[in-house]
Amino acid sequence: MTTDLRDAHGRPLVAITGMGLVTSLGQGKADNWARLTAGQSGIHRITRFPVEGLRTTIAGTVDDLFNEPFAAPELSEKLAMLAADEAVGQAGLGRKGDFPGQLFMAVPPVELEWPQKQVLASASNEAVSYDTLLAAAAAHTHRAYHAMFLFGTVADRIADHFGTKGSPISLSTACSSGATAIQMGVEAIRRGETEAALCIGTDGSVHAEALIRFSLLSALSTHNDPPEEASKPFSKNRDGFVMGEGGAALVLESYASARARGAEILGFVLGCGEKGDGFHRTRSSPDGRPAIVAMQEALADAGLEPDHIDYVNAHGTSTPENDKMEAMSCTAVFGPRMTTLPISSNKSMVGHTLTAAGAVEAVFSMLTIANGRIPPTINYREPDPNIPLDVVPNVARDARVRRVISNSFGFGGQNTCLVFGDAPV
Amino acid sequence: MTNTVVITGIGLLSSLGEDIAAHVDAARGQRGAVIDRETFAPYPVHPLGAVELDRQIPKKSDQRQMEPWQRIGVYAAGLALDSAGIKGDADAKDRLHVIVAAGGGERDHAVDGQILTGLKSAANPGVFLNERLLGDLRPTLFLAQLSNLLAGNISIVHGVTGPSRTFMGEEQAGVDAVRVAHARIAAGQADMILVGGSYNAERRDMLLLFELGGALLKGVPTPTFRRLPGQDGMVTGSVGAFLVLESAQSAAARGARVLARLDAVSADRVRREDGAITRSLTEQLAGHHVAPDGLLVSAAPGLAGPAAEEQAALAAVAPGRTPLAVGDLVGHAIEAAFPAAVALAAALLSAGEASSALVSGVGHHRGEGLASLSAA
Numbered sequence: 001m002t003t004d005l006r007d008a009h010g011r012p013l014v015a016i017t018g019m020g021l022v023t024s025l026g027q028g029k030a031d032n033w034a035r036l037t038a039g040q041s042g043i044h045r046i047t048r049f050p051v052e053g054l055r056t057t058i059a060g061t062v063d064d065l066f067n068e069p070f071a072a073p074e075l076s077e078k079l080a081m082l083a084a085d086e087a088v089g090q091a092g093l094g095r096k097g098d099f100p101g102q103l104f105m106a107v108p109p110v111e112l113e114w115p116q117k118q119v120l121a122s123a124s125n126e127a128v129s130y131d132t133l134l135a136a137a138a139a140h141t142h143r144a145y146h147a148m149f150l151f152g153t154v155a156d157r158i159a160d161h162f163g164t165k166g167s168p169i170s171l172s173t174a175c176s177s178g179a180t181a182i183q184m185g186v187e188a189i190r191r192g193e194t195e196a197a198l199c200i201g202t203d204g205s206v207h208a209e210a211l212i213r214f215s216l217l218s219a220l221s222t223h224n225d226p227p228e229e230a231s232k233p234f235s236k237n238r239d240g241f242v243m244g245e246g247g248a249a250l251v252l253e254s255y256a257s258a259r260a261r262g263a264e265i266l267g268f269v270l271g272c273g274e275k276g277d278g279f280h281r282t283r284s285s286p287d288g289r290p291a292i293v294a295m296q297e298a299l300a301d302a303g304l305e306p307d308h309i310d311y312v313n314a315h316g317t318s319t320p321e322n323d324k325m326e327a328m329s330c331t332a333v334f335g336p337r338m339t340t341l342p343i344s345s346n347k348s349m350v351g352h353t354l355t356a357a358g359a360v361e362a363v364f365s366m367l368t369i370a371n372g373r374i375p376p377t378i379n380y381r382e383p384d385p386n387i388p389l390d391v392v393p394n395v396a397r398d399a400r401v402r403r404v405i406s407n408s409f410g411f412g413g414q415n416t417c418l419v420f421g422d423a424p425v
Numbered sequence: 426m427t428n429t430v431v432i433t434g435i436g437l438l439s440s441l442g443e444d445i446a447a448h449v450d451a452a453r454g455q456r457g458a459v460i461d462r463e464t465f466a467p468y469p470v471h472p473l474g475a476v477e478l479d480r481q482i483p484k485k486s487d488q489r490q491m492e493p494w495q496r497i498g499v500y501a502a503g504l505a506l507d508s509a510g511i512k513g514d515a516d517a518k519d520r521l522h523v524i525v526a527a528g529g530g531e532r533d534h535a536v537d538g539q540i541l542t543g544l545k546s547a548a549n550p551g552v553f554l555n556e557r558l559l560g561d562l563r564p565t566l567f568l569a570q571l572s573n574l575l576a577g578n579i580s581i582v583h584g585v586t587g588p589s590r591t592f593m594g595e596e597q598a599g600v601d602a603v604r605v606a607h608a609r610i611a612a613g614q615a616d617m618i619l620v621g622g623s624y625n626a627e628r629r630d631m632l633l634l635f636e637l638g639g640a641l642l643k644g645v646p647t648p649t650f651r652r653l654p655g656q657d658g659m660v661t662g663s664v665g666a667f668l669v670l671e672s673a674q675s676a677a678a679r680g681a682r683v684l685a686r687l688d689a690v691s692a693d694r695v696r697r698e699d700g701a702i703t704r705s706l707t708e709q710l711a712g713h714h715v716a717p718d719g720l721l722v723s724a725a726p727g728l729a730g731p732a733a734e735e736q737a738a739l740a741a742v743a744p745g746r747t748p749l750a751v752g753d754l755v756g757h758a759i760e761a762a763f764p765a766a767v768a769l770a771a772a773l774l775s776a777g778e779a780s781s782a783l784v785s786g787v788g789h790h791r792g793e794g795l796a797s798l799s800a801a
Contacts, residue, residue, distance in 0.1 A: 173590055
């Protein structure tokens with residue numbers, strides 16, 4: 001009996017008992033899933049700040065959550081709060097404000113933003129320098145800015161609200177952060193350190209400077225019109241990613257404890273794989289080895305062979321480089337079968353939710369399994385002859401999906417892959 | 426938990442330079458701290474000592490692509506790899522996991538000042554901001570600012586191609602980095618982990634963030650555990666601190682020199698109310714063996730209230746003793762403070778200073794942690 005509660009490696013199985021989601025498609029799993037499988041896009045023209053003079057004027061922002069101006073960490077906190085509320089509510093674990101497990105959060109880097117600096121600069125009539133700002137700060141009349149722009153604050157507030165236990169982790173592995181948050185929860189449960197983990201990815205950092213920074217790296221699509229057609233992963237005319245915002249949360253539990261309390265089991269995190277890449281700060285190794293190894297490690301960790309995977313939830317950013325590299329790496333891992341193995345990119349609809357992406361796509365992967373329906377890659381009109389894959393073009397497809405591998409790759413040589421399933425291996 | 430965790434590599438770069446012996450001498454009171462009270466007056470800082478970057482970061486192009494906080498960290502990570510004897514071991518570096526505690530990169534201070542000046546009279550501030558940012562931001566500056574790009578640069582410069590994770594969250598990121606690295610090795614989830622962080626104190630943007638919260642000392646620093654309320658605060662220091670942790674089996678198999686054992690690491694975060702820090706540390710102490718003659722090494726930030734609470738908790742296990750404040754030697758290094766304190770404790774044990782050490786870390790705003798070490 002006890003062996004049923006452990007995986008092929010003898011470790012505690014990790015079940016998913018709650019999930020929550022907010023993206024530019026809407027709030028909650030139901031809304032998001034309906035629109036995602038209808039092939040709808042959440043990408044729109046930016047109204048949060050003036051876009052005059054910018055090469056990219058579109059994004060998948062999550063709007064209408066605040067009545068007043070807000071800073072990026074405040075939106076990241078709000079998105080995390082909404083997603084976690086849905087996930088913890090579904091899991092029905094612990095009492096309100098007393099979550100019996102640890103918190104692992106993927107949060108975007110923060111720093112003092114322009115509006116706050118302008119407030120500090122307003123004290124002086126002369127040319128502004130950091131000494132001007134320091135002199136204004138020394139009055140200690142803007143203490144709230146300090147906490148707001150500490151890196152640990154978003155997780156702090158989530159920990160306080162949900163009553164998670166222990167020292168909350170705020171982490172970044174760039175665009176694979178959301179997947180790393182889940183991986184860390186899995187590891188803590190496997191170590192027996194905690195019976196439950198609240199794993200969150202959140203990103204609400206579409207503001208002018210963030211957009212301009214990515215723009216200066218030529219990473220963003222400039223197909224501004226119409227906005228919903230800009231993100232076109234795996235297409236020949238793909239020209240960059242579209243920034244998105246979102247929050248996603250998963251409640252992970254040891255299978256033993258979830259079963260003992262009679263919780264509804266939504267599925268399992270079967271395996272996690274990761275590999276570093278020392279090739280370049282923004283580009284991946286030309287041979288694709290790190291991505292290949294990350295996928296292989298995730299499969300091995302799950303105790304599965306490539307043939308056991310029914311669907312690849314792609315990183316699929318819509319940049320020329322990523323999609324080519326990902327297709328090549330998947331072909332190396334899955335062999336000739338890759339031409340018929342469905343692979344699709346949620347980012348064609350919600351954009352690249354950056355820090356949150358790995359968690360957002362984990363929830364979509366689980367919904368794919370639960371609903372037996374594969375979300376499409378939209379805007380697929382010009383196939384790339386170098387990517388001869390079944391990208392589930394434009395229209396969702398009904399299919400029995402028992403096991404999914406979800407890929408996340410990031411700047412700085414970050415590669416993290418997760419394997420989800422409907423049942424233990 | 427099954428595996429014994431040992432420290433086989435230390436890298437420290439600070440105002441005292443990169444020589445471990447210099448840091449040990451300072452801890453013994455045989456060498457004074459280096460403090461710059463002029464450049465950022467009224468805020469004293471411990472500036473980075475003279476360092477020949479080429480020794481750990483041979484390519485100028487790599488040096489150029491990084492900001493100081495990254496160069497400090499990459500340099501210290503290289504020292505740790507050298508110390509562990511794996512710098513030239515491509516196979517070990519391909520399996521080496523990395524956990525970095527990091528904040529963010531620095532602003533272009535001149536550009537920010539010009540833009541803020543211009544914004545005051547701009548007819549359309551939003552459009553002005555767009556124009557100036559597009560024109561004035563260096564494209565590569567972004568990569569020097571991203572938190573996880575310290576790990577990325579360690580990977581590129583030192584050829585460490587195992588996976589990396591970056592923890593954020595000020596001092597507690599450093600505590601959790603060491604705690605999670607220890608837990609993963611103890612549980613057999615990894616054999617060898619490079620863990621640490623870096624902080625560049627010579628930045629007005631960071632002084633600004635901490636001054637907003639009233640967390641900085643102004644004027645002449647007094648010793649951390651004698652700092653009085655009203656005259657207290659952080660004196661920050663530029664520090665890079667990395668450790669190579671590995672299982673005792675792994676160290677033995679490759680014949681590595683063991684500097685110290687890392688016996689236990691704990692961390693918690695409590696709401697900051699009166700007495701909360703003392704309670705948190707007291708609870709955590711139950712998981713640590715503290716010898717009566719062991720060293721007490723503290724990563725205290727320099728705030729009087731938290732320091733008093735930290736001392737109250739430690740007094741229960743080591744009555745009448747004042748911890749060695751690493752901040753008094755090299756400055757408070759935020760994310761790198763706890764890794765630096767653990768590194769210094771390991772160096773002191775390795776130098777025969779004592780048979781065990783307890784390292785405490787209390788964040789200036791959040792987080793409390795402990796590590797206990799024993800001599801190899």
